[in-house]
Amino acid sequence: MIKSKYDWKKMDVPSNPELAEQFTSQLGISEFIANILINRGIDNLDDAKHFLTPDITDLNDPFLLPDMQKTVERIQTAIASGEQITVYGDYDADGITSTTIMFEAIEDLGGNVDIYVPNRFSDGYGPNVKAFKNIINDGTTLIITVDNGVAGNKAIEEANKLGCDVIVTDHHDLPDVLPNAYAIVHPRVKTSDGNLYPFGMLSGAGVAFKVATALLDEVPYDLLDIASIGTVADVVSLTGENRVIVSFGIQAIQNTQRPGLLALLKQAKVNLGTFNEQDIGFALAPRLNSLGRMGDAKVGVDLLHTFDEEEAQEIAKFADKQNDERKEYVDNFFAESLKIIAADDKSKDAPVTVVVGKEWHQGVLGIVASRLVDQFQRPAIVLTTLADSDEIKGSGRSIPSFDLFNAIDPIRDKMVGFGGHHSAVGLTMPADQLDTLKSQLAKSAQEQGLDLTTKSTKMITSDINIDDVNYDFYEDLRKLAPFGEDNPEPVFEFKFSEIADVKRIGQDSSHLKFSIKGRKNQIGVIAFKLGYCADDLVDKSSTTKIIGVIGTNTWRNQTNLQIMVEDMRQVEQPVIDMRTNRLHTKMFNNSGTYVFFHQSIKQQLASVIPEDGHAYLFTDLVERQVHLDTVFIVDCPDDIEDLKAVLKNTTPNKTIFYLYKKQLVxxxxxxxxxxxxxxxxxxxxxxxxxxxxxxxxxxxxxxxxxxxxxxxxxxxxxxxxxxxxxxxxxxxxxxxxxxxxxxxxxxxxxxxxxAEQHLLLANTSELVSFVSNYFETDERKKLNGN
Incomplete structure (x- = not known):
């Protein structure tokens, strides 16, 4: 039986009918969309209008950011005097796009600009003292960090000593002490007069885009495509300015002339006609990220910046290959992790899963940890031994109820390297300190009150009948796009009558594909990483409940609606449909209570009722209240009220309907x-x-x-x-x-x-729905999510 990963919770319908009516009449949207807007905190017409139809004028003045004027003047001076400028980036998709944006903006102004993208394995994250020294020794007098630098105090001090100015453009969490940089452009750092920028949730690419806007003295429309990729890839809040950047960025990508982007889109088999933020998140961003995870991310900047079509195609193919290798590593290490956990009884009960592999590729450990969190719904740390070293290195991922950074921080002195935040950490440590780490995690889990019996909550927007899912409804939902952090895609619990065409797909059969049917509609469903549920899904003795989002799937130039599963669960089927117009003795082999509505049929079958079974005429059960485990409804009642009375009075755990009737009136x-x-x-x-x-x-x-x-x-x-x-x-x-x-x-x-209309001519789903109202206990209603 399939168990849900999440605790499902229905979204409250906001009790503001006047505002909903205003939204529907003034904005031309459905009441459904209006209520979602209200539920997401939009409480006035102007905000709703800007949310639904973002405008480029919604972007804030870039000079409201701290040190922006100082930054622009310093870069202009460097350009005018021919100074060597180096953009110091990062190796993930946000870092690659940030680097491209800053590089192209300065290059367009005639600057003598170069880039340096740190290597994940040799340089690590953020400003590196050795790298800074090399850059400065090569003649750079101005370093501009993008998507990093706000915690690079040591490297920046070294640059200052060597006479090189450093401008930090970043968006990450602020340290207790800011670096002594020439300027810091950060959306959550206060300006000199104590003000904060109106929108504090820009990505690294977003901050770089604001600097480019200030430098060029206009919105650089030709950089919106790149900025949108970094914004979606870094999973920042898709509200405010980020919503504007991504909305216009999607349009820019659909019309892009960048050979690198076009080659990458082609390699990823993306349909530009239906392109949206999901294509950025699931097709473009992973391929850019894979470059930094598997090797040198600098080629990612080359890919986005080049206007050489041959070079673009070559790098795009390389990125695709790197992405395939990355997925293969993840799948292999995840499978090995499961074996390691299964072989260690202590691991199964530990509050935090800790796995140590042998010389695993370091670039994918965080992804493997995320997969383990998803699998076991508990924090996970995945480490690897290092060749010719007594150290182990890895990444950790957590769940909302456990601060992984604070859990490990008390033993920071035992670490060779350690950093991160609530949900993700990176660490390097002596291998002989592994038990210390595990003990500290167990101690912290107790101190933080980590309760692994409580599931994370998954919010459900509403129930929806599968017959009501159509393109008009899908287009209505898309008015809320682009979807992402703080603007999640609506999740629905789908009401359907039948599951069909169940099959496992993927190279390792790890995914599921099937259809769900209503009275007049049938829609395809995809369930990633749920291939193991295939056998349970076709088991008719349980009721399957599905929540997911509505999207599209294009195959052979044909686009159809498709449901992407977020979670599934099964409850024991309280109603089993075995309706028949012929009775045979094997139908009476099981223990339970057999209920008859016609004395003549009861008399005919009295001899086949098993010794541990009971046979009752319905009148014997409507006169007294009794709870029964399993009830067999043998024949069809003449009056449906007689059946209702039986079900209400017996409240069975399971009801098997034969509903025998030789001929239908x-x-x-x-x-x-x-x-x-x-x-x-x-x-x-x-x-x-x-x-x-x-x-x-x-x-x-x-x-x-x-x-x-x-x-x-x-x-x-x-x-x-x-x-x-x-x-x-x-x-x-x-x-x-x-x-x-x-x-x-x-x-x-x-x-x-x-009675025949409700009991014999209805399909299984209709029968179950009709009779369930008359025997569901409070506990079963709770299980069913009602």
């Missing part, structure tokens, strides 16, 4: 009034009508089904329209006027047809 239907008139006239003209021997002949003459004719005669008898003597009926001379529907047989048939 629904197929015969209810005779029309004109048929009754024809029968009345026939009986008037045929006194002493023999209903046994002449029924077939009469049915043919009246062109009425023989069973319907027999039913109508019974109704006439009950209403006193005719009388019977033996097989003969005759019209009463002065019958009392009565409505047909007052006859007991007429009323019974109406109830039978209603």
């Amino acid at each position: 629904s197929k015969i239907g209810m005779p029309e009034r004109q048929s009754y008139a024809k029968l009345f006239k026939f009986v008037s003209n045929h006194q002493d009508f023999d209903i046994v021997n002449q029924l077939s002949q009469a049915a043919d003459g009246l062109k009425i089904d023989q069973r319907s004719l027999a039913f109508m005669i019974k109704v006439f008898l009950e209403l006193g329209f005719v009388s019977r003597s033996g097989n003969v009926i005759r019209l009463n001379p002065a019958p009392e006027s009565k409505q047909l529907q007052t006859a007991p047989s007429y009323q019974l048939r109406e109830k039978q047809i209603d």
Whole structure:
């Protein structure tokens, strides 16, 4: 049975109908979208308008950033005097794009500019003293850091001693003591007059873009494509200025003339016609990141900057290859990690998963740690031994309820190198200190009150019937895009009747592909890393619940809607559909309570009820309240109220529906009034009508089904329209006027047809939905998320 990774919580519908009405009428959006905006803290028309239709004028004045004027003047001086300028970047996608933006802006102004992208393995993150010395010795007199530098105190002091100015442009967490740089452009550093920049959540690329805007004295539209990639890749808040950058950046990428970007898009098989922020996050950013993870990230800048198509294609192919190698390393190390954990009983119970591999590639350890966090829903640290060294090195990732940095910080003196923040750390340590690390993590888990029995919360926007998922609804949702941090894509719990076409996909069969069906709609579903759920998914004894987001999938130039699974769970199926029009003895082999609605059928089957089973006529159960484990509903009731009474009074844990009925009265239907008139006239003209021997002949003459004719005669008898003597009926001379529907047989048939509609003619999903209301306990409702 599939268990959910998250604790599902439905989004509260905001109780502000007046504001929702204002949004819908003034902005031309649906009430659904209006309520999402309100739920996300947008409480006035102007903010909603700017959110839905970002404008380039929504970008703040770059000179509101600290030290911006000083920065621009220093760069202008360096350009004018021909000084050697070096842009000092970083090796991830945000660093690569930041470097490209700053380099191109200065180059466009005629500056003598070069770049230095640190190597993850030899230089490490941020300003490196040795690297700074080499850069300065090569003639640089102005270093501009991008996406790093705010914690580079030592290297910056060394640069100052060597007579080189350093301008820091960064967005990372601020240290207790800022470096003694010539200028620091950072959205969360106060200006000299004590003010803060209006938007503090820019990426490194975003900060570089603001510097470029100030330098060029205009918004550099030709850099928006690069800036949007860095912004999405670094998972910063997609609100405010970042929303503007990404919205216009997506348009810029769709129209880009950069050979490098075009080559990378082609290599990643991205459809520019449907290009959006997800393509940046899942296609472009990973390929740029892989360059720094696997080797030298400088080629990433070359790729984005080059106008040589051959070079662009060559580097794009290389990036794609590096990305494939990166994925292969991750898959292999993750699989090995699972084996290591399975072989160590202590690891299974540890509050923080710690794995040490043998000479694993250092560039992917953080990704492996993230995979382990996702797998086990607990913090994880993945380390590797180093060749010809007694040290181990690695990365850690955490969950919201555990501060991994503060957990390790008390033993910082045991580390060779250590840094990071709440959710991610990097560390190098002597191998003989591994037990010390594990002990400290266990101690800190206790101090922080880490509760691994509590799942992380996944917010669900709303339920949605699969039949209501269409392109119009999808386009409505896209009005909220671009999606990302602080503006998540709406997550839905999908209501459907059937799961079909389940198959495992991917080279290692680790993913799932299937369809979910409604009454009139069928949509494909993809579930990454959930291939192991395939067998459970086709198990009809459980009810599967699915939450996910709605997207598109393009295959062979055809684009269709697709659901991407965020989480799944199964609950024991309280209703099992085994409806039949034939009963056989093996259906009565199990223990439980067998309920009958017709005494004749109960008597016929009395001998096949097992010794540990019980047989009841429904009237025996509606007169008393009793909780039963398993109930078999053997035959179909004539009146659905009888079934409701049984379910309410027995509250079974599991109900198996045979609902046996040999022939459906629904197929015969209810005779029309004109048929009754024809029968009345026939009986008037045929006194002493023999209903046994002449029924077939009469049915043919009246062109009425023989069973319907027999039913109508019974109704006439009950209403006193005719009388019977033996097989003969005759019209009463002065019958009392009565409505047909007052006859007991007429009323019974109406109830039978209603019961058949709900119980025999409904599909499984409709049957389950209908009957569940009458026997769900509070506990089961809780399990089902109701």
